[in-house]
Amino acid sequence: MLNNTLRRRTTFGLMAGLLAACLTGPAAAEVNFAGKTIEFIIPFSAGGGSDTWGRFNAQLLGKYLPGNPVVVVVNEPGGGSTKGSNLFAARAKPDGEMILGTSASTQFPYLLGDPRVRYDYKDWKIAMAGPTGGVVYTTPTLGPKSVDDIAMLKGKDLVYASQGATSLDLVPLLGFKAMDLNVQHVFGFKGRGDGRLSFERGEVNIDFQTSSAYIKNVQPLVEAGQAVPLFSLGVLDEAGNVVRDPTFPDLPTYPEAYEKLTGQKPSGPAYDAYMAFYVAGFPAQKMVFLPKDTPDDIIAAYQKAFEDMKADPAYKESADAVLGTYEQVTGNLAQALFEKATALSPELRKQVATMLADDYGVKLGQE
Incomplete structure (x- = not known):
């Protein structure tokens, strides 16, 4: 207790x-x-x-x-x-x-x-x-067996089933962008459950689910060898630092995965945008x-x-x-x-809105 x-x-x-x-x-x-x-x-x-x-x-x-x-x-x-x-x-x-x-x-x-x-x-x-919290996972057909192999995703064509650029999926979008992963975001899915089903059908090869859906629907895929967890988003401690999610204590956090992939601690405008929406969301x-x-x-x-x-x-x-x-x-x-x-x-709203318009063709309301 x-x-x-x-x-x-x-x-x-x-x-x-x-x-x-x-x-x-x-x-x-x-x-x-x-x-x-x-x-x-x-x-x-x-x-x-x-x-x-x-x-x-x-x-x-x-x-x-x-x-x-x-x-x-x-x-x-x-x-x-x-x-x-x-x-x-x-x-x-x-x-x-x-x-x-x-x-x-x-x-x-x-x-x-x-x-x-x-x-x-x-x-x-x-x-x-x-x-x-939530977990990002991929398919073993791309090669990774764990987050230790996350570098295998560099240069791969990754596809993600998204509800939309302004949905919860903005957090993994910003996270992938900060990692410089080549991810095509297919917009228009009605929920993360639909995105998971698309993953199960082999239509996409990287996905994210919040904790409750991951526990219920993705963990069985992991146990069956059909999905490979890469990292959790982590949780915030009392100082505002990202630490491991106690629901998934064996999974590295996004900052840990970032450092494993790039060899550097996360920083820069793209990471700042990711963190702002992670905290908001x-x-x-x-x-x-x-x-x-x-x-x-x-x-x-x-x-x-x-x-x-x-x-x-x-x-x-x-x-x-x-x-x-x-x-x-x-x-x-x-x-x-x-x-x-x-x-x-x-300022952050303008930064993200400009990025979405320039990189994904998503135009939002004006200031």
């Missing part, structure tokens, strides 16, 4: 420095969802990390919301998650009966001014936030929102439900195996994570 607690603190140590405690707000006994069905909008296709995370939380959330409503996950994929998020922004009422689960693929289009975005994070209230990679006009007692009811759910023995028994060693939080700490994940300097 002590080791798990220490590992969880490391996972979001940088954010934990912002606030010493996580408050869940006032009691909300008057809220009652009896007989209601809560729609949990997941703006991604089934089978990816967000879908796995959403369904794992949904199965017990209704048990701890007042009135024990049924919580149903509704997949609304498309546009790198902008379609489902736009739908939530347009349709959700402040009654607590529709909630949205987001990912960095929802945050990045917003940060970069993607013209498909019709939502504003300022219009939402956060109920829960959670960090996650992973310490608060998953978040649950309600409309901003939702009464405080409903927000408090959701926050209390998430806290009570985490204490459920059934949840605790399987959380690490499904989600990895990442603590989901509420209250003030969730708010701090939310604010960190939805802020980007104008």
Whole structure:
């Protein structure tokens, strides 16, 4: 138990420095969802990390919301998650009966001014936030047997199935670019689950999955000799340094893999861009929102439900195996994570937008 607690603190140590405690707000006994069905909008296709995370939380959330409503996950994929998020922004009422689960693929289009975005994070209230990690892997047909062989990928024609240049896939895109790997990004996939299926069919030869999807869907491929893990993204310690992810302690971090590939410690504008979006996208990679006009007692009811759910023995028994060693939080700490994940300097936004336009033909909204 002590080791798990220490590992969880490391996972979001940088954010934990912002606030010493996580408050869940006032009691909300008057809220009652009896007989209601809560729609949990997941703006991604089934089978990816967000879908796995959403369904794992949904199965017990209704048990701890007042009135024990049924919580149903509704997949609304498309546009790198902008379609489902736009739908939530347009349709959700402040009654607590529709909630949205987001990912960095929802945050990045917003940060970069993607013209498909019709939502504003300022219009939402956060109920829960959670960090996650992820793993980059390749096919053994390219030769590597482990990250020790990552240099074998130099000069190879690599193909990656991407949801889009402003989605969560921006992080591996920037990481590959900083490594100077020759990766063709095929845009338009509706979720990371679709990207994994493309990898399984042999249509692409390098892929990335967030931790929950990697544990569930890729680890069996590794065990069957059909995939080779290269590195994890790592996690941030309390000083803001990238350290090994306790969910994948045997895998090197991206900076370790970079140094193994290039012989140098990572640095330069491309690496700075990678790190900025990694920090924006992973310490608060998953978040649950309600409309901003939702009464405080409903927000408090959701926050209390998430806290009570985490204490459920059934949840605790399987959380690490499904989600990895990442603590989901509420209250003030969730708010701090939310604010960190939805802020980007104008200078960095311009740098990345220019790179996407010049190198990938992706033109975003103007400043």
